[in-house]
Amino acid sequence: MPLTAVENARNLFIRRWGEMGASWGISRTMAELHALLYLSNEPLCTDDVMAQLSISRGNASMNLRELVNWGLIHRVHRRGDRKEYFEAEKDVWQMFETIIRERRRREVLPIVETIERCRSIVEAEKKTLPATLRRTAEEDQKRYADILEFCEVMNSIFNLVSRVGKTGVRPLAKALGKLAG
């Protein structure tokens, strides 16, 4: 049975979403699964996704769990059916907020902590250093501080964007436009 155009388009999207995920450090399959569920009008069960993506049960199970951990999909139960179904968050802005929040927690916080530690390590030694080396120490501290400041500003931008949410993004963009002159 030939695929309909709608199905063809879905497959196209799923594959590209998978590729994009891969280049952003998310496993291809996990991203494809997410795309599949994002497009699907009703919740799908493990067997559905196994069939649609041609992957094994174990693979499906693990990646579905991981997506649940990320908060991008959730489990759905149906009366009189033992199977578990999965449904994706469909609001793109909510999706974005979830992704950023998770990545911040997993990947940004560790580097921020490390940089703060680096600063204080250098700070501690600085006093004991002769003038030439002290100069280097201060330059390093400046570099660390620059990244920390960047992180803080990005953080407020993200908080602001997520607070105003999907309804308010356009007004926000306008406000920023005014600031930018």
Place this chain on the structure above:
Amino acid sequence: MPLTAVENARNLFIRRWGEMGASWGISRTMAELHALLYLSNEPLCTDDVMAQLSISRGNASMNLRELVNWGLIHRVHRRGDRKEYFEAEKDVWQMFETIIRERRRREVLPIVETIERCRSIVEAEKKTLPATLRRTAEEDQKRYADILEFCEVMNSIFNLVSRVGKTGVRPLAKALGKLAG
């Protein structure tokens, strides 16, 4: 010879930066190289980075080239020295702009193109479809449109932020504080 605290801090930072890069889809070594050059006060040559990161010549060469392609470091030549030296962009906002611009070109544009294609594939078939299937087609189109809209808004936010960023971070942060109330 024992490492100074400044050197210890550098190594700490370099390793973490590498890990972070890895989880964002950039090879660990490339990110470490970038961190090393970001911290370094003067340009380094291939042998310097080989020694400091304990990597092979080929590895150093390839990753340095890749960083040059990204626009995150540039080649520096010295009179009377055949070696090539490399120097990193030190302005964090400039760095950010470069990274986003490149990722947009490499990873966002392809998915945007694909989604536009998906939309028109569905659009073309929609007319020939009976009412029930047409409903599905329209829902799919909505999903595609939502992502495209998101990309457009993010795009303008990025443009504005990077415009403001160049002239100075502090005014932006202050303004955001006011907006956030």
Place this chain on the structure above:
DNA sequence: TATTCTATTCAGAACCTTTTGAAAGGACCG
């Protein structure tokens, strides 16, 4: 031109991630 110094390339090795499938676990049902 031959020599020296440096940069690049790339096949194979090493390493890391992802996937499979079978076994174990757990929940519900009769």
Place this chain on the structure above:
DNA sequence: CGGTCCTTTCAAAAGGTTCTGAATAGAATA
């Protein structure tokens, strides 16, 4: 209970990515 249905786990295999180092190329010097 024992059987059925579904999920999870995990060791081994497959598949991918990154790294090495020796060969190659190129460019400046003598």
